[in-house]
Amino acid sequence: MNVVQPLIDLQEVDGRIRELEREAKDIPRRKALETARLAGVNAALEIAKNHVEALQKRVKEDEDEAERIREKVRTLKMSQPGIKSNKELQQVLIQIESLEHEAEAAENRALALEEDERPTLEGRVKDAQARVDAEQGGVDGLVSELDQRLAEVKAELDSLAAERQAAAAKVEPRMLLYYERIRTKRWPAVVLLSEDGVCDGCHLVQPPSVAQLVKRNQVLVPCTMCGRVLYRDL
């Protein structure tokens, strides 16, 4: 049996822990991305709705203006019978005609907005709403899947903690100490020394004396370059 074997077993457990930890850390980020995407789609819908509201406001303003002018015209027409001089009557008639043109212009503006712009803007709201509807379900589903996966990952990590403790207990204490230190800087921390005496971690060719030590398989032998624990398949 390889003297480093308990360390290799421990590293295998640690490898699984590392992967799960990375996944657990990544899940909130993925959720945030999904939520942000949905927020973007919702914002687009809000903007489209605002454009329709703004249009309605402009239509209302033009209609109100037309109504104000029409009211003025009515007042002028009612004053007509009381006018004595021809000149004054002429002026009032001119004024009425001009106001009627203005009212018509305002009404035409309102109509043009209704006929030309409203269909386009309402079409955009419809499209944006369709996108929201399409995305909402997908995002909700994905977010709940991610929540579920996170719970699974946490449960797996809990059970791996016990497995790790058992694996670590089988490693010779000084070897364990060395491994714990090196694994925070180099991963994997325990690597194969090739037939040609090359460290599988940093690819440096080891001196023959180191290769000999590894082959003898009695003590922990670190790579002279990167410090990873070397072993040979025996």
Ligand SMILES: [Zn+2]
């Ligand atoms: Zn190395």
